[in-house]
Amino acid sequence: MANDSWIPDYKPSSDFSLANIPFGIISTPDYQTPRPAIAIGDSALDLKTWLATINEEKLLDVFPGVDIGQLNHALNQPTLNTFAALGRPVHRIVRNGIQELLRRDTPFQQLLRNNEEARAKALKRLSEVTMHLPMEIGDYTDFYAGYHHAYAVGVMFRGPENALQPNYMHLPVGYHGRASSIVVDGTPIRRPVGQILLDPKAEPKRPMTGPTRKLDIELELGCFISKANEMGEPVDVKQAEEHIFGYVLLNDWSARDIQAWEYVPLGPFNGKNFGTTISAWVVLADALEPFKMKSEIENRTELQGYLKEAGEKGVFDIKLEVDLTTADGSTTTIGRTSSKYLMWSFPQMIAHHTLGGCPLRPGDLLGSGTISGPGGVEERGSLLEMTENGKKEVLLAGMNTRTFLKDGDSVSLRGFCADNGSGVRVGFGRCAGTIYSAVQR
Amino acid sequence: MANDSWIPDYKPSSDFSLANIPFGIISTPDYQTPRPAIAIGDSALDLKTWLATINEEKLLDVFPGVDIGQLNHALNQPTLNTFAALGRPVHRIVRNGIQELLRRDTPFQQLLRNNEEARAKALKRLSEVTMHLPMEIGDYTDFYAGYHHAYAVGVMFRGPENALQPNYMHLPVGYHGRASSIVVDGTPIRRPVGQILLDPKAEPKRPMTGPTRKLDIELELGCFISKANEMGEPVDVKQAEEHIFGYVLLNDWSARDIQAWEYVPLGPFNGKNFGTTISAWVVLADALEPFKMKSEIENRTELQGYLKEAGEKGVFDIKLEVDLTTADGSTTTIGRTSSKYLMWSFPQMIAHHTLGGCPLRPGDLLGSGTISGPGGVEERGSLLEMTENGKKEVLLAGMNTRTFLKDGDSVSLRGFCADNGSGVRVGFGRCAGTIYSAVQR
Numbered sequence: 001m002a003n004d005s006w007i008p009d010y011k012p013s014s015d016f017s018l019a020n021i022p023f024g025i026i027s028t029p030d031y032q033t034p035r036p037a038i039a040i041g042d043s044a045l046d047l048k049t050w051l052a053t054i055n056e057e058k059l060l061d062v063f064p065g066v067d068i069g070q071l072n073h074a075l076n077q078p079t080l081n082t083f084a085a086l087g088r089p090v091h092r093i094v095r096n097g098i099q100e101l102l103r104r105d106t107p108f109q110q111l112l113r114n115n116e117e118a119r120a121k122a123l124k125r126l127s128e129v130t131m132h133l134p135m136e137i138g139d140y141t142d143f144y145a146g147y148h149h150a151y152a153v154g155v156m157f158r159g160p161e162n163a164l165q166p167n168y169m170h171l172p173v174g175y176h177g178r179a180s181s182i183v184v185d186g187t188p189i190r191r192p193v194g195q196i197l198l199d200p201k202a203e204p205k206r207p208m209t210g211p212t213r214k215l216d217i218e219l220e221l222g223c224f225i226s227k228a229n230e231m232g233e234p235v236d237v238k239q240a241e242e243h244i245f246g247y248v249l250l251n252d253w254s255a256r257d258i259q260a261w262e263y264v265p266l267g268p269f270n271g272k273n274f275g276t277t278i279s280a281w282v283v284l285a286d287a288l289e290p291f292k293m294k295s296e297i298e299n300r301t302e303l304q305g306y307l308k309e310a311g312e313k314g315v316f317d318i319k320l321e322v323d324l325t326t327a328d329g330s331t332t333t334i335g336r337t338s339s340k341y342l343m344w345s346f347p348q349m350i351a352h353h354t355l356g357g358c359p360l361r362p363g364d365l366l367g368s369g370t371i372s373g374p375g376g377v378e379e380r381g382s383l384l385e386m387t388e389n390g391k392k393e394v395l396l397a398g399m400n401t402r403t404f405l406k407d408g409d410s411v412s413l414r415g416f417c418a419d420n421g422s423g424v425r426v427g428f429g430r431c432a433g434t435i436y437s438a439v440q441r
Numbered sequence: 442m443a444n445d446s447w448i449p450d451y452k453p454s455s456d457f458s459l460a461n462i463p464f465g466i467i468s469t470p471d472y473q474t475p476r477p478a479i480a481i482g483d484s485a486l487d488l489k490t491w492l493a494t495i496n497e498e499k500l501l502d503v504f505p506g507v508d509i510g511q512l513n514h515a516l517n518q519p520t521l522n523t524f525a526a527l528g529r530p531v532h533r534i535v536r537n538g539i540q541e542l543l544r545r546d547t548p549f550q551q552l553l554r555n556n557e558e559a560r561a562k563a564l565k566r567l568s569e570v571t572m573h574l575p576m577e578i579g580d581y582t583d584f585y586a587g588y589h590h591a592y593a594v595g596v597m598f599r600g601p602e603n604a605l606q607p608n609y610m611h612l613p614v615g616y617h618g619r620a621s622s623i624v625v626d627g628t629p630i631r632r633p634v635g636q637i638l639l640d641p642k643a644e645p646k647r648p649m650t651g652p653t654r655k656l657d658i659e660l661e662l663g664c665f666i667s668k669a670n671e672m673g674e675p676v677d678v679k680q681a682e683e684h685i686f687g688y689v690l691l692n693d694w695s696a697r698d699i700q701a702w703e704y705v706p707l708g709p710f711n712g713k714n715f716g717t718t719i720s721a722w723v724v725l726a727d728a729l730e731p732f733k734m735k736s737e738i739e740n741r742t743e744l745q746g747y748l749k750e751a752g753e754k755g756v757f758d759i760k761l762e763v764d765l766t767t768a769d770g771s772t773t774t775i776g777r778t779s780s781k782y783l784m785w786s787f788p789q790m791i792a793h794h795t796l797g798g799c800p801l802r803p804g805d806l807l808g809s810g811t812i813s814g815p816g817g818v819e820e821r822g823s824l825l826e827m828t829e830n831g832k833k834e835v836l837l838a839g840m841n842t843r844t845f846l847k848d849g850d851s852v853s854l855r856g857f858c859a860d861n862g863s864g865v866r867v868g869f870g871r872c873a874g875t876i877y878s879a880v881q882r
Contacts, residue, residue, distance in 0.1 A: 139621050144707060165705050166646045171636050175707035176617040176714070180580050180800045181672055190673035192797030195612050195745060205607045209745045209796075231622055231716070232631035234880060258797065264606050266585060266616035267708020273617070274797040275672070304636060304650045355650075356633030356699065356715040357880070359621045439675060439798070
């Protein structure tokens with residue numbers, strides 16, 4: 001595929017290159033119904049509106065073998081759930097067709113490039129569109145597959161001898177998260193109030209109630225489910241790829257002091273459920289396929305059969321970055337890592353999640369767990385690690401320092417895959433949120 | 442209100458008495474669209490169909506002040522979410538109106554009692570209807586508010602000195618559960634396969650994968666949310682009653698061996714997410730109001746302000762029973778307790794859940810946690826407690842014994858409030874499920 005597009009100002013080095021074609025839900029000031037779109041360069045193609053301008057026969061040329069009525073129905077929804085449920089073979093044809101439509105030497109010139117009416121109606125600048133949550137998220141599960149994060153946090157709380165729990169190398173540890181507080185890129189996040197034990201050593205223990213003093217981020221990769229499995233029917237790890245729709249960046253905001261007091265014995269609750277931010281554009285599984293690799297984490301434990309994958313390439317080399325912008329407007333990149341440090345692949349997570357028969361549904365979201373690299377503080381995916389739980393300061397631009405987040409701080413995650421040979425880039429766009437002050441009590 | 446109804450075969454001692462009027466979602470062989478109904482005695486009144494037979498003016502007599510168009514819309518849905526979202530004042534008027542409609546000396550004789558067409562269309566025997574999940578459940582949260590259960594399990598695993606974690610008396614401990622595997626009464630439950638550590642003392646630890654050997658029940662009360670709170674906006678404990686739609690029985694099936702290996706440090710996951718059964722009929726909050734009482738559990742800990750309720754009566758005296766039926770058809774009541782042993786009220790759980798701003802939505806489900814009484818094994822809400830984690834057998838009818846559940850076993854929860862003065866009973870109907878065999882591997 002020639003990597004060049006007729007889209008105005010198109011650059012192959014855009015996050016939303018022709019090699020990407022991510023899907024999202026947009027609205028515009030003149031047409032406020034949320035609807036499916038794809039991103040290309042600095043533009044969005046409103047799929048619902050575009051499909052309505054083209055007759056069905058011509059669409060079959062672009063999307064051969066696809067049930068156009070079904071596709072039309074799926075792209076007339078306010079979320080991508082129905083489209084996701086069409087399955088990965090359909091996503092593949094649709095993405096390929098859109099790539100054909102958008103490349104400079106497109107064989108379908110009359111359907112968009114040279115069709116002024118369709119262009120005017122359906123092609124929007126990204127700066128003009130409002131992004132919405134791409135999926136209606138039924139259930140959200142957060143895993144803990146970032147080995148270096150799990151190890152570093154374990155050392156901090158239990159010492160190097162017992163850093164990892166005995167189950168860690170045997171199964172992808174995960175827990176159920178809160179779906180109702182997942183928000184799209186750009187949504188402000190309120191500093192949560194919670195019960196906090198300021199002095200853990202004093203007896204009797206006397207918690208207080210107040211705004212968190214340890215507001216943190218968690219740099220994660222999110223995975224959306226496309227194909228459902230029936231309750232009672234596990235998904236085979238070798239079939240699990242067919243159940244994946246695509247990927248987003250995910251920031252699982254965390255209040256470390258609330259979490260520390262509440263989490264024994266049933267796990268994190270109010271320390272996490274006040275907000276989780278995801279990037280707006282879903283990068284389809286096929287767009288990331290060229291960037292698959294073997295995990296950097298070697299697991300010498302003999303795996304249970306249900307976790308054994310067919311090949312070795314289970315994870316992606318997605319470069320990940322964390323920017324922190326303080327209220328004075330100065331920005332510092334405080335973390336740089338890669339998703340190649342995940343110890344478990346998403347197919348393994350899906351196989352484990354469904355082993356006992358738990359049904360996954362289209363739109364369900366799986367988080368990878370915080371991703372950190374093996375190096376120093378600059379490779380960490382959480383402030384907890386960067387500051388050793390608040391003991392050390394992170395130095396920022398503009399003479400600023402931080403242990404945890406202050407009101408007015410913005411955190412923005414970025415992620416991209418780059419093929420150095422071709423200059424092609426597949427990126428996620430932004431996953432950002434700004435902290436505002438807690439409820440006054 | 443005279444406690445007698447013109448409904449055929451009506452008895453005030455029915456679970457679904459005139460004092461109850463629970464809401465559910467039914468379908469029938471001749472009309473398969475799921476739709477809202479109420480239960481009365483051995484009958485169901487199909488509200489969607491009934492409303493369609495009555496003109497709007499007359500409905501205003503039955504439901505004074507209610508927006509009839511809005512009510513019609515809410516009762517034309519396949520779940521009760523829209524009706525729940527109308528708010529507790531509307532639920533109160535609708536329940537009162539239906540009570541008036543159904544009592545023997547109803548002032549609305551022409552609307553149903555003496556209206557043959559309406560009766561034929563809308564009044565069904567319960568034995569003829571199929572029940573569906575009453576709500577679309579966005580998020581499911583399971584608390585741990587049953588004091589005697591938490592204490593007994595704590596003693597079993599950590600000894601009496603450390604039975605309760607330090608946070609237990611300060612906050613309603615809870616965790617996020619799995620919404621996708623919540624099923625309605627009668628749905629079969631497949632024995633889950635999972636990772637199990639058969640010998641926890643051997644080093645290195647070698648888990649195996651297989652069907653759970655410790656399949657258990659958890660006797661709980663479930664609470665459905667009606668009114669949403671905005672993200673970032675906590676619900677005051679004194680306003681929390683207005684956010685409650687009603688209650689169901691809940692069996693949080695648990696695989697104790699899977700849970701034991703997986704749950705550190707992030708809490709239960711596959712040990713719980715293979716299935717949760719709820720009773721089909723939602724008992725409205727107002728129907729339980731006369732049975733409110735002070736919790737039997739004294740908490741001498743000074744509560745944080747946000748957990749302090751206006752009155753003392755926070756819990757209900759709902760008598761709870763667990764029946765176990767083995768494959769040979771013999772039934773034993775293995776547990777008898779009451780929801781008065783919950784240490785935290787649902788308004789306290791709601792205040793805690795939303796303290797950091799977590800949004801609750803109509804249809805969200807809160808579980809109480811397993812409810813056990815202070816007495817012997819016959820007052821326990823789980824086999825884990827009854828058998829001391831499999832060490833002792835429970836004796837059953839028909840020469841049977843159990844430590845944990847076998848394939849073919851059925852467990853049925855029952856719950857009811859009884860006013861000994863008037864003979865009035867408000868009950869939940871059945872919450873049952875039968876175990877079938879695990880996936881062959």
